[in-house]
Amino acid sequence: MRAATGWWRARPLASQILVWVLGLLLATVGLGGLVSARLTGQTLDDQFRLRALGVAESVAQMPEIAADLATRDPEHRIQAIAEQVRTHAQTDYVVVTDREGVRFSHPTPSLIGKKLEEPVAVLDGKAHLGTDPGSLGDSANAKAPVVDATGAVIGQVSVGILETTVTSELLSDAGTIAAYSALILCLGAAGSFLLARAIKRATFGLEPSEIASLLQEREALLHGIREGMVGLDDAGRVTVINGEARRLLHLENSALGKPVKELIPAGRLRDVLTGDAAGADQSVITDDSLLVANRMPVSVGGRSVGAVVTLRDRTETEALMRDLRSLEGLMDALRAQEHEYANRLHTVGGLLDLGEAEQARTFISGIADTSRSLGEGLRGRIEPPELAALILAKITVASEQDVRVTVSEESRLREPAVAAEDLLTIVGNLLDNAIDAVAGLSGDREVVLVLDDADGVFVRVTDTGPGVPAEAVDDVVRDGFTTKADRPGHQRAGMRRGIGLALVARIVRRAGGTMDVFPGPGGRFEVWIPGAPAGAGKGGERA
Numbered sequence: 001m002r003a004a005t006g007w008w009r010a011r012p013l014a015s016q017i018l019v020w021v022l023g024l025l026l027a028t029v030g031l032g033g034l035v036s037a038r039l040t041g042q043t044l045d046d047q048f049r050l051r052a053l054g055v056a057e058s059v060a061q062m063p064e065i066a067a068d069l070a071t072r073d074p075e076h077r078i079q080a081i082a083e084q085v086r087t088h089a090q091t092d093y094v095v096v097t098d099r100e101g102v103r104f105s106h107p108t109p110s111l112i113g114k115k116l117e118e119p120v121a122v123l124d125g126k127a128h129l130g131t132d133p134g135s136l137g138d139s140a141n142a143k144a145p146v147v148d149a150t151g152a153v154i155g156q157v158s159v160g161i162l163e164t165t166v167t168s169e170l171l172s173d174a175g176t177i178a179a180y181s182a183l184i185l186c187l188g189a190a191g192s193f194l195l196a197r198a199i200k201r202a203t204f205g206l207e208p209s210e211i212a213s214l215l216q217e218r219e220a221l222l223h224g225i226r227e228g229m230v231g232l233d234d235a236g237r238v239t240v241i242n243g244e245a246r247r248l249l250h251l252e253n254s255a256l257g258k259p260v261k262e263l264i265p266a267g268r269l270r271d272v273l274t275g276d277a278a279g280a281d282q283s284v285i286t287d288d289s290l291l292v293a294n295r296m297p298v299s300v301g302g303r304s305v306g307a308v309v310t311l312r313d314r315t316e317t318e319a320l321m322r323d324l325r326s327l328e329g330l331m332d333a334l335r336a337q338e339h340e341y342a343n344r345l346h347t348v349g350g351l352l353d354l355g356e357a358e359q360a361r362t363f364i365s366g367i368a369d370t371s372r373s374l375g376e377g378l379r380g381r382i383e384p385p386e387l388a389a390l391i392l393a394k395i396t397v398a399s400e401q402d403v404r405v406t407v408s409e410e411s412r413l414r415e416p417a418v419a420a421e422d423l424l425t426i427v428g429n430l431l432d433n434a435i436d437a438v439a440g441l442s443g444d445r446e447v448v449l450v451l452d453d454a455d456g457v458f459v460r461v462t463d464t465g466p467g468v469p470a471e472a473v474d475d476v477v478r479d480g481f482t483t484k485a486d487r488p489g490h491q492r493a494g495m496r497r498g499i500g501l502a503l504v505a506r507i508v509r510r511a512g513g514t515m516d517v518f519p520g521p522g523g524r525f526e527v528w529i530p531g532a533p534a535g536a537g538k539g540g541e542r543a
Contacts, residue, residue, distance in 0.1 A: 418457050
């Protein structure tokens with residue numbers, strides 16, 4: 001038994017379906033044929049009984065039959081009439097008897113004048129139907145009373161059709177039933193064969209065990225990777241999604257089967273998922289993550305079946321990259337200062353070689369006063385040391401590019417109710433954009449920074465560059481939007497353009513502030529973040 005079960009399970013799915021469907025069809029057709037034959041036999045019996053009843057009542061109502069019975073049929077006319085009726089009505093017998101059951105007619109002449117084996121059934125004056133096991137064999141029988149002029153029963157007429165006749169009729173109908181059953185069986189076999197082939201094509205020829213194995217592997221792969229993965233059909237509905245994608249996109253378990261447009265609000269993220277924003281390694285900023293998305297169309301047999309979107313969380317990586325950029329900026333500032341101090345030392349050395357000691361002393365004093373005044377001026381007006389150091393480094397790096405960065409005299413920033421990391425991100429990105437905008441231009445290249453904490457935190461950065469085009473004012477803070485080429489090596493290092501202002505906008509939005517971008521000529525960005533309510537601690541949420 002176990003060997004037979006193993007052999008059956010080893011058979012291809014198409015073969016199993018074919019065998020099962022054929023078996024069910026054969027059983028159904030066979031059972032249907034038996035039921036049909038039984039019902040047909042019962043119907044034929046009923047029809048023959050009614051036919052016999054009609055003949056019996058017709059004979060019983062003949063006046064000559066009643067008259068001859070009353071006179072004991074001296075001329076033997078009843079037999080002739082009965083045989084004539086039997087021939088025309090195509091029955092097997094027509095037997096006329098008196099009240100005592102003595103036969104006056106019978107297909108077997110030797111039985112005429114002899115009594116019936118059973119009592120006369122119509123003495124109650126009613127017709128009777130049934131199956132009669134008579135001298136000729138079992139028959140579908142009907143008995144009708146013969147009455148005289150006064151209504152008294154004086155005899156009976158028994159008409160029967162033998163079961164052999166019923167059987168022959170049934171066999172002729174059974175041939176038709178068998179032909180229809182065979183036709184249905186052939187059609188069912190062809191349909192099951194086509195169904196098996198269709199299932200085989202739909203499953204790419206894979207067997208159930210192979211499909212189950214693939215499903216297990218898919219689930220293990222889908223939920224075992226650290227990247228988010230979303231499968232979409234051609235209509236943009238989510239067909240597959242793993243846990244990491246749910247976490248990154250903040251989706252519930254009911255996301256399956258729903259269109260992306262219902263799950264993700266309008267914006268760059270939805271454009272990337274739907275394919276409206278094409279390209280590889282698309283950077284997308286959400287409320288709490290920086291994602292890199294790739295959307296790849298999927299086709300099977302040359303027919304599009306949807307797309308697969310992969311999502312990588314690069315929040316920490318991008319933070320490290322920006323820290324690296326800050327360190328690079330600091331190193332550039334130190335290098336610029338080193339270069340500048342080297343030139344000054346050469347100047348001092350030349351003055352001493354020329355014997356101009358007093359002039360050298362004056363030159364050194366002026367340098368010291370300038371550097372000290374710049375640093376002390378920033379620290380006196382801007383208390384967060386990290387921000388003052390950042391601004392000083394930006395001033396030094398910009399000066400090497402022949403860009404003058406100044407902090408307005410009215411700028412004051414004492415104890416801002418904003419996290420230092422957020423403030424560094426805002427000011428650093430705005431200054432970087434302004435310096436990039438004016439570097440390399442002819443004419444005046446100046447960047448002005450204004451800071452104020454009289455009512456919350458106010459940051460304004462202006463420059464003498466071309467500014468933001470009027471048609472791009474609404475798009476400039478969208479993640480991924482940029483009008484600049486990538487710096488050499490930045491793509492290789494994993495850094496991308498179009499993120500800085502988007503990060504600033506996100507920080508401002510989450511802090512409940514505003515960010516205004518003004519069209520050119522001349523760049524102008526203003527950021528305002530409300531102060532902390534009374535009793536609240538300083539600091540905001542890290543971007």
